[in-house]
Amino acid sequence: MQSTPSLDQFIPIPQTVTKAAYQAFQDGKSYFGVAHKTISDRLTEMFLPGRDKQIKPLSLQTLALLQKLRNQLIETDWQDAENKIYPVSLLFENPWEDFFRYYPAVWLDMPKIWERVRNKEYQQFDPELDREGYPRYYLQNFHYQTDGYLSDWSANLYDLQVEILFNGTADLMRRRILKPLKEGLSNFAPQPMRVLDVACGTGRTLKMIRATLPKASLFGVDLSPSYLRKANLLLSENPGELPQLAQANAEELPYLDNYFHGVSNVFLFHELPAEARQRVIEECFRVIQPGGVFVICDSIQRSDSPEEFQVMMDNFPTIFHEPYYKHYVTDNLVERLEEAGFQDIKTENHFVSKYWVARKPA
Numbered sequence: 001m002q003s004t005p006s007l008d009q010f011i012p013i014p015q016t017v018t019k020a021a022y023q024a025f026q027d028g029k030s031y032f033g034v035a036h037k038t039i040s041d042r043l044t045e046m047f048l049p050g051r052d053k054q055i056k057p058l059s060l061q062t063l064a065l066l067q068k069l070r071n072q073l074i075e076t077d078w079q080d081a082e083n084k085i086y087p088v089s090l091l092f093e094n095p096w097e098d099f100f101r102y103y104p105a106v107w108l109d110m111p112k113i114w115e116r117v118r119n120k121e122y123q124q125f126d127p128e129l130d131r132e133g134y135p136r137y138y139l140q141n142f143h144y145q146t147d148g149y150l151s152d153w154s155a156n157l158y159d160l161q162v163e164i165l166f167n168g169t170a171d172l173m174r175r176r177i178l179k180p181l182k183e184g185l186s187n188f189a190p191q192p193m194r195v196l197d198v199a200c201g202t203g204r205t206l207k208m209i210r211a212t213l214p215k216a217s218l219f220g221v222d223l224s225p226s227y228l229r230k231a232n233l234l235l236s237e238n239p240g241e242l243p244q245l246a247q248a249n250a251e252e253l254p255y256l257d258n259y260f261h262g263v264s265n266v267f268l269f270h271e272l273p274a275e276a277r278q279r280v281i282e283e284c285f286r287v288i289q290p291g292g293v294f295v296i297c298d299s300i301q302r303s304d305s306p307e308e309f310q311v312m313m314d315n316f317p318t319i320f321h322e323p324y325y326k327h328y329v330t331d332n333l334v335e336r337l338e339e340a341g342f343q344d345i346k347t348e349n350h351f352v353s354k355y356w357v358a359r360k361p362a
């Protein structure tokens, strides 16, 4: 099936105008995120007095550095689009329908979150939800989310909550995997590619990979049936072959050895205990073809982050229930990748995220 041309392919808008529009779009998302958090922090302080004392304030230097790195992230995103790694239209992609439909629910969910924080309840699920067959570490209210990852309610709110958390930069950080993924796959061209996104969640990364690699066969795996349902809805909007989604534990991927040319993984490792991190890496190694590429995106870590960010890394697991984050920020993923057999491992940082690009020996 022929794919629909993207906006930038047929509208002759000058690049400077498009870039200014993109920056304005990002600024709008950022102002919105800041406004939302200012109000929600005030409400939280009213309903959970003393909570702010558990959180260390960020210095002016930290805020200035965050602003600088955010601007760099926007610039890199723009450059990658201009260099045709992916279409410019991807920069303006935003789940507007979800925003109007579910944003009120983000506020309605807050009293339930305060209740969980107050009662220190981190494993609270609707009794109707099926909790059989999941690893114990997974059955948690990560981010104090209602129902953890197990309900449609959670799946509908997740993307909005992440966007607000990162002041509208979550997709920009996800997009940083696209260049190394595309470059890593270039060794195999022109043969048809198979690419797997591990812990695909609601499918945002797969949607970006589809726009970047229109002809590749895409696969996504996640433990949450609700998030996969949501991903299916999002990915059905796109022309082209639908990604094949499967519910499975990333520690036991339901695929043949040496099957994929590339594997990606976004924002998973900080939510896994150390042993599970190693098993997921080993599984990704098993399913990647010799010469294939593995790209990971996750939070910044202590060792390669400026002094100013250490406070943020202390605050994050307190503000959001993230039981494995403290270990994650000190974990050496390069060693783990090497132990699994990966080579040519490179790392980079963008804004508050970190990337590992590794190759399975040919």
Ligand SMILES: C[S@@+](CC[C@H](N)C(=O)[O-])C[C@H]1O[C@@H](n2cnc3c(N)ncnc32)[C@H](O)[C@@H]1O
Binding pocket: 138, 149, 174, 198, 199, 200, 201, 202, 203, 204, 205, 221, 222, 223, 224, 227, 248, 249, 250, 251, 265, 266, 267, 268, 271
């Ligand atoms: C923080 S979300 C990230 C989702 C998505 N990659 C994104 O960019 O938004 C973590 C995801 O990992 C999934 N997950 C957690 N542990 C998993 C495991 N052991 N196997 C498969 N998926 C897992 C969760 O269901 C959730 O969708």
